[in-house]
Amino acid sequence: QSALTQPASVSGSPGQSITISCTGSSSDVGDYNYVSWYQQHPGKAPKVVIYDVSNRPSGVSNRFSGSKSGNTASLTISGLQTDDEADYYCSSYRRSSTLDVFGTGTKVTVL
Amino acid sequence: EVQLVQSGAEVKKPGESLKISCKASGYSFTNDWIGWVRQMPGKGLEWMGVIYPGDSDTKYSPSFQGQVTISADKSINTAYLQWSSLKASDTAMYYCARRTDTWIDYWGQGTLVTVSS
Numbered sequence: 452q453s454a455l456t457q458p459a460s461v462s463g464s465p466g467q468s469i470t471i472s473c474t475g476s477s478s479d480v481g482d483y484n485y486v487s488w489y490q491q492h493p494g495k496a497p498k499v500v501i502y503d504v505s506n507r508p509s510g511v512s513n514r515f516s517g518s519k520s521g522n523t524a525s526l527t528i529s530g531l532q533t534d535d536e537a538d539y540y541c542s543s544y545r546r547s548s549t550l551d552v553f554g555t556g557t558k559v560t561v562l
Numbered sequence: 563e564v565q566l567v568q569s570g571a572e573v574k575k576p577g578e579s580l581k582i583s584c585k586a587s588g589y590s591f592t593n594d595w596i597g598w599v600r601q602m603p604g605k606g607l608e609w610m611g612v613i614y615p616g617d618s619d620t621k622y623s624p625s626f627q628g629q630v631t632i633s634a635d636k637s638i639n640t641a642y643l644q645w646s647s648l649k650a651s652d653t654a655m656y657y658c659a660r661r662t663d664t665w666i667d668y669w670g671q672g673t674l675v676t677v678s679s
Contacts, residue, residue, distance in 0.1 A: 454606065485664040485665075487664070487665035487666070489607070489666070491607075496657055496669040496670065496671055496672055497607065497657070497666075497669055498669070499665055499666060499667060502662075502664065502665035502667075503664055503665065508667070540606060540607050542607075542665070542666075544664060549621040549622065549623065549624070550597075550609040550611070550612065550621060550622075550623050551609060551661075552609070553606060553607045553608065553609065554606075555606055556606040556607070
């Protein structure tokens, strides 16, 4: 199963906003509002930051927001902080697939 | 509090068998899908498969079908991932994860499996 496409890396300075894209197709991102985003710090298990495109779980900072346009979903981190430095993965339901599919992953660096 | 606690790191030789576990607590184990996610060294996340402990319905990613077996024992709230013959390419971190309808809300801490002769 082919992964969703994310940029390999994105960087920003503290306080800035950055956006990570997640490009799929009309069989997944484009046709379903079931996109989630996961943050993974080095050596740690992933943690959800956004689900169902734009919903934030309890306890997740409101600096994280999600959106979708066509076949591309996006995660925006505003007011960038050093603790936001991590890998980020999107995931989407995919029609005719037994399981959800993950994105290729994006390394966020805080300069 | 929902918790998924995985078994410890394993070092195995090629050809050996292995079964790792994920013990769930803090919720009704039989009412949610639970599955396994592989992360090879320096690489991304991959769904391997999921199981619904209530009726043992199991789904596998095509890449892992026939390569591993996912099972669950609802009497002890534990999910398993097993291999009958390990390969060096099975070296990875394996996470168990509880899947709601559309996303993963809880993850285990991970089990590192190293396969080396």
